[in-house]
Amino acid sequence: MKILIIEDNKELAKSMEFYLEGENYICECAYSYNEALERLTFNSYDCILLDIMLPDGNGLNILNYIKTEKINSGILIISAKNALDDKINGLEKGADDYITKPFHLPELHARLRAVYRRNKMDGYNEVRFNEIILNTDTYEVSINETRLEVTQKEFELLLYFLVNKNRVLSKQSIANHLWGDYTDNLANFDFVYQHVKNLRKKIASANGNDYIETIYGLGYKFNALKYNGS
Structure with a gap:
């Protein structure tokens, strides 16, 4: 947050x-x-x-x-x-x-x-989307009822995607949201790519769907419609 x-x-x-x-x-x-x-x-x-x-x-x-x-x-x-x-x-x-x-x-x-x-989050401490469950009290992620080992930043990144479903998020906005003032003077935000890559790899390892799309030249989008989500 x-x-x-x-x-x-x-x-x-x-x-x-x-x-x-x-x-x-x-x-x-x-x-x-x-x-x-x-x-x-x-x-x-x-x-x-x-x-x-x-x-x-x-x-x-x-x-x-x-x-x-x-x-x-x-x-x-x-x-x-x-x-x-x-x-x-x-x-x-x-x-x-x-x-x-x-x-x-x-x-x-x-x-x-x-x-x-x-x-x-509509008053709940869990964010649920299809096979994905995030618990904001325990910072736990489950994919297909399997506990996923994620870092704090990966948890926050996935939560940021989920509460902004179907919106294009720039690398800068992601960096600013997760790291705040520390990113103000950075020349580029390429490190965001590595965090997104790691998160997608972990979700795939639990047989989760790949909702996170790269929007070239802009950033990333969590496509909630890609697998008939809502």
Whole structure:
């Protein structure tokens, strides 16, 4: 899961980033309204942690931007203790949930997972497609009821394909989703090819169908229609 943390308190933002990266998430931070808009313009995220009170703007306007631009990210509002109006306005504008400062990081993690399940997985902790089953709690992959040994990045890559079925994903978008800021200054994204190749090989070893297609000059697509999937 890739997370954008929009929070002007750098100590709190770094604390959330450190904790969530320990839970194997990719995290990026924006410490101001303008920085948040810039990141949302050029990157995609599974979930967004959104502080309402920012030094150069109102987080609710960022929420409006997300909805206007039809950005498909789960949104968890971070609100001040007594900011009831912000919570209500945020939920009415389309936020998925809110958490009140101060909060415990394990609670933040649990709420994020719940938002992600509702937003991407219809409320379930498993993603199923034909012979493929992914469990997002245990990071296990099964093909034809056979457990597949995959790395964390291979799991995340397959999950990214499954929640974006039939969409062409560029090498850059895959790299950015799985590695975040670390890919900003790379000259090329050829390493993505090797990860896709390894994943396809492992799926084939369990007699799984080869849904992942190479779209030359563009990237890759998980073709859900190729074997009469839905």
